């Protein structure tokens with residue numbers, strides 16, 4: 001499989017009064033034209049890993065890595081202006097709550113048209129037509145009405161699909177989706193997942209899907225990196241996640257409620273201090 005992105009020995013550090021807190025500790029992995037899940041409990045470093053790739057870690061946070069190569073081109077060597085281009089054209093990121101990403105005082109239509117015209121020379125009428133098409137492509141019915149609406153008038157699922165539509169305008173090669181469906185109800189979640197699935201299969205996009213939901217990731221992704229305390233503790237084929245070997249992954253799986261095997265009590269995850277110290281596992285293709 002072609003490697004789109006290669007992350008080598010990534011660290012994210014935050015200086016504090018007592019020294020430095022290492023939130024991501026030497027993570028290495030690659031991404032092909034696949035659905036790569038990153039799972040782990042809250043605070044394990046999943047979101048920071050995604051943000052660090054796009055160089056979105058704010059000061060005083062520090063990002064260090066051997067390289068973050070996009071087609072062999074190291075993103076760490078790029079200027080801020082070049083990074084804006086990467087973010088606009090090559091790698092897009094969808095966050096959990098689209099309401100924070102959409103401008104509240106502009107109609108949905110004006111925002112999509114503006115985003116479209118930033119990337120392609122087009123008349124307003126042409127951009128309008130394309131924008132309606134884009135909304136239809138993410139299964140929004142009544143797209144013309146939605147174009148006239150403001151973000152607060154949208155449901156969470158609708159907002160998320162609009163964000164995805166906007167992210168697709170530049171036809172990015174990589175989409176980083178950070179808990180993109182956790183605020184959505186199950187049927188809308190299914191629609192959003194199937195849109196992302198299509199992008200991977202039909203456009204050959206690479207998807208990094210960050211989630212704390214192991215069941216969802218095992219069903220939706222191809223490969224999974226399991227993170228604990230800023231490191232990758234295990235890498236699995238998603239379909240084989242239930243055969244995972246690391247006690248942390250087993251513990252996460254054991255603490256999930258199941259319908260087929262009702263349990264009186266859910267397992268409590270006891271953490272072994274040695275897990276923190278073990279070197280990060282490589283998640284390369």
Ligand SMILES: Nc1ncnc2c1ncn2[C@@H]1O[C@H](COP(=O)(O)OP(=O)(O)OP(=O)(O)O)[C@@H](O)[C@H]1O
Nearest residue numbers: 014023040041042043044045046047048049061212
């Ligand atoms: N700006 C910051 N300053 C200091 N510590 C931070 C900062 N941002 C994140 N952290 C810490 O880094 C760790 C990893 O954060 P991260 O957001 O990557 O976790 P996560 O695995 O995505 O968790 P969640 O599922 O809750 O989003 C957490 O302990 C968090 O408190």
